[in-house]
Amino acid sequence: MNIRRIFCASATSVALAGAGAASAETMTIGITQNNVGVDSYQTTYEKAFIEAANANATVDAVVLDAGGDVARQIAQMEDLIQQEVDAIIIWPTNGEAVIPAVRKAHKAGIPVVVTNSNIAQAGFDFVASFSGPDNINQGARSAEIMCDKFKDMGIEKEAQVVHITGQPGYTTAIERAKGFEDRLPEVCPDVTVVDTQPGDWNREKSQKVMEAFLVKYDDIDGVYAGDDNMGVGALNAAKAAGREGIIFVGATNFAVGYEAMERGEYWGSIYQSPVDDAKAALQTAVDVLQGKDVPFLNYFDTPKITQDNMGDFSKPVF
Known part of the structure; x- marks a missing residue:
């Protein structure tokens, strides 16, 4: 087995890695990731x-990182196509913008597996399979967690919520927001989402977003x-401002979220393993290349986790 880990985006740097088509004994699988350095999950x-x-x-794996740059990711896709890899795994930086590159791989006869965050529906015909979480379902489950807590507190008829989303244009952010916003009125029709702003998956930016919310709104009962x-960034802002009693609910249970739950400061999240995510993506690509029957939407389960049941889950390693 040979791993070629490429940090740069240029065609030259990839070509220098000496990649070529897989031999009869091996399959060459290239992966272009979203932004490895942005958070501990990635x-x-x-x-x-x-x-x-x-x-x-x-x-044989060629491991690339787009660094959050759509143009770089498209260039990496083109490099992998030129190398004639056997399959490509893409963690999209933008679900719309990468479609032409995915289509180009499809036309070249290279199966594409999308990992973690799906591309836009317009590109589905060019994808062999999506491997990852059901992000709409995650958003819906987060809404249920928040609603249940409001009911326990007796404020489900009057609670006000602010919403901090991920990176604009990023499919996971869009889907989790949709799942939350569609489900919350179904389970708690009198709860009001008073404001929504992007936090770009960044703790420091989300803290600033929450600081602005706290200035703008005297009454905030919940944060999704x-x-x-991002949720812990918002929590840090509330703690610094001395605003207590706010219910914080997130998704993708990070170690910092788990620790905040242990302290009783953060109510709930959705449990998701990056290790399971990565292994599932690679296995899906292998299964596709071996001609196995792979579902188009190859989801793995992501259960609810709250202060009440967190003892059933191991602390995240990221």
């Missing part, structure tokens, strides 16, 4: 992907953040 995902590829003697990294 860092852990990459490590787990490399470990899974190392453990599979039939896989598209992941725990």
